[in-house]
Amino acid sequence: MKKSIALISVFAVLMIAFSGCVDNNTPAVNGTDSDNPETNAISDEDIAGISTLETLPAGFEYVDTIPLPTDETKxxxxxxxxxxxxxVSEGIYKDSNETNYYIDVIELENEESANNFITAYKASFPPLSEGSRFTDESFNGHSAVKIxxxxxxxxxxxxxxSYIWSNENYVIIVFGNTAEEAPLRQLAEATGY
Known part of the structure; x- marks a missing residue:
């Protein structure tokens, strides 16, 4: 009987130790550890929430949201x-014509990194022989660039x-397989960011 009580006590101590209940550290706020920048990053589920629209413009249908590898995205x-x-998260949508649309949301360390990301992407395009490749536009209280x-x-x-803009430390890109810019603008505005 004493052996079984001792064995149960050992299991109870091990369960408590593995569960983290015997830790003198202050609990993290919102699941982050302020001393560890790696855990300050928004989780994949949170960033997926940005690329997954709650309210869709008329004619759009939600297909899926997937995480994307950071190296491949870069x-x-x-x-x-x-x-x-x-x-990185990508929301996938389609319209009634089965045209595919995408919302890529890229979380970066800070606003400076987000701005650097946009600058690098824009610099990768050669100039057009006629007209302007980049057009500044405004919606949801911020400026964006139509490419x-x-x-x-x-x-x-x-x-x-495509539309690209930053909101704090996020870069948001909306693009699709269409020659029409109006549906892309509608989807960009629907992000609320």
Whole structure:
């Protein structure tokens, strides 16, 4: 009987120790540890919440939200030399014509890193032979940049648009497989950021 009580006591002590209940540290606020910058990053679930819209513009349908690797994202956006990329999430949407749209949200260490990310991405584009590739626009109380690219589709040269902006330490990019800029603008505005 004494052996089983001792064994139960040992298991109870081990369970308490592994559960973290015997820790004299002050509990972290909102799940972060202010002494450890690695744990100050917003979790994948939180950043996914930014790329997952609660209210969609008419005609849009939510498909999925996926995390993206930071190194691949830096490469895709030609921002390999930008430090401080913490998390990346992509919201995927489609409209009634089955056109795909994306909202990429990139969390960086600070506002300076976010601005550097946008600068690096914009610098990766060659100038257009006619017109302006970058157009400043404003919505949701901030400025954004509309980027115009051209691709060949069905033997024709057609435009593709994207919107990029920062909000504090986040960079948000909205783009899609469409030559129409109005639906992209609607989706960008629907982010609320």
């Amino acid at each position: 490469s895709d956006y030609k921002a390999e030399n930008v430090s401080g990329v913490l998390n 115009t690219e051209y691709i060949t589709s069905g033997g024709e040269t057609v435009p593709r648009y």
